[in-house]
Amino acid sequence: MQLPPFPRPRLWKYYLMMFVIATIGRMPIGGRYFIARIVSDVQYALRPSIRKATRSNMRHVLGPDASDDEVDRLARQCAQNTGRYYADMVGMHRMDMRKFYEEELDLKGLEYIREAQAQGRGVVLASAHYANPEFAAQGLAAAGIKVFALVEPLQPPEVGRLMRKLRAVHGHQYEAVSFGAVKQALAWLRGGGLVCILMDRDIQKRGVMLDFCGYPARFPTGPVDLAMRTNSVLLPGFARRVGDYKIDGDLGPPLDLEITGDNERDLRVNTQRMLARFEDYLRQDPGQWSVLERIWPDDIPSGDSPAEHSGEQAVQ
Numbered sequence: 001m002q003l004p005p006f007p008r009p010r011l012w013k014y015y016l017m018m019f020v021i022a023t024i025g026r027m028p029i030g031g032r033y034f035i036a037r038i039v040s041d042v043q044y045a046l047r048p049s050i051r052k053a054t055r056s057n058m059r060h061v062l063g064p065d066a067s068d069d070e071v072d073r074l075a076r077q078c079a080q081n082t083g084r085y086y087a088d089m090v091g092m093h094r095m096d097m098r099k100f101y102e103e104e105l106d107l108k109g110l111e112y113i114r115e116a117q118a119q120g121r122g123v124v125l126a127s128a129h130y131a132n133p134e135f136a137a138q139g140l141a142a143a144g145i146k147v148f149a150l151v152e153p154l155q156p157p158e159v160g161r162l163m164r165k166l167r168a169v170h171g172h173q174y175e176a177v178s179f180g181a182v183k184q185a186l187a188w189l190r191g192g193g194l195v196c197i198l199m200d201r202d203i204q205k206r207g208v209m210l211d212f213c214g215y216p217a218r219f220p221t222g223p224v225d226l227a228m229r230t231n232s233v234l235l236p237g238f239a240r241r242v243g244d245y246k247i248d249g250d251l252g253p254p255l256d257l258e259i260t261g262d263n264e265r266d267l268r269v270n271t272q273r274m275l276a277r278f279e280d281y282l283r284q285d286p287g288q289w290s291v292l293e294r295i296w297p298d299d300i301p302s303g304d305s306p307a308e309h310s311g312e313q314a315v316q
Contacts, residue, residue, distance in 0.1 A: 014158040017090075021166070025090035029245060032087035040083030044076055053294040054078045060213050060296050061286045077287025081241070085132050085290050092138065093169040101142035105135065106242075109251025110143055112235055113194060116254075122189030122232035125251070126223035127239070128200040128278050129290040136239040136249035137196050138170055147172040148188040149196040150181055150222075152203050177204065182226075189230040197223050199236075199274060201291065210272050213279055217296045221267040224274060228257060228266065236277040241288060250281075 054075035154160035175181035237251035
């Protein structure tokens with residue numbers, strides 16, 4: 001007798017996500033946030049990899065003179081904000097997006113998108129894993145602006161397809177980063193569309209070393225590359241949580257790209273300038289950064305100075 005094939009080891013993530021969507025996803029947002037807070041605190045306490053990564057990130061953002069207590073407090077907030085992000089995600093398909101747009105989302109800078117599209121130009125909206133960029137992007141649907149978003153490939157593939165289905169329920173199009181998806185994004189931009197992409201994690205391990213918060217780290221050049229190749233407007237935009245449930249979204253102003261004809265140099269310089277925009281935003285409230293992976297390759301040695309390790313050389 002032939003035994004049935006053993007389920008793939010990571011398929012449990014798919015079934016768990018389906019269960020969470022069908023149960024917790026039906027709860028009011030306050031209940032979802034309460035559960036997310038508990039889960040996040042447990043994860044932070046029990047998983048050394050999360051603690052080490054978020055503490056390292058916060059130490060780089062705050063600098064070597066910040067107290068250990070302050071670093072730990074904000075690192076814990078990063079984990080909690082990541083939990084809130086997933087609590088948002090599992091219930092997002094049930095949202096009244098028009099009501100959310102009118103009552104809970106303050107989206108500034110829409111005029112930059114409308115002006116570019118009135119000129120027939122595409123827009124690359126470059127954001128970061130900060131607060132919930134997903135809500136700001138979803139709110140664009142209620143403003144009559146359709147989005148093509150490039151997102152991280154997830155494993156197993158069933159989870160990736162499920163997440164893209166959840167995200168697309170309000171009318172946007174989401175594709176996992178791949179050669180084919182990038183071709184679609186380029187066509188979308190050349191047709192005057194809006195492409196959303198996040199800038200603060202080098203998911204494909206093809207980024208370049210740049211300066212961020214005074215220390216070198218590797219970042220993708222994708223947003224700048226898309227804008228340069230299609231003569232699109234590059235629009236940095238970030239969301240911030242305000243109070244318990246509201247989101248402020250700040251779009252723009254557009255980044256004037258430096259084009260010298262040296263493509264490699266232009267990619268690095270313009271990506272560095274784009275990161276500087278996010279750095280200014282991040283420092284205002286570091287605990288809203290939803291990144292649980294180490295961004296900088298090394299920890300800051302005791303008594304270190306950002307000036308000694310600046311990544312400026314990497315962008316010359």
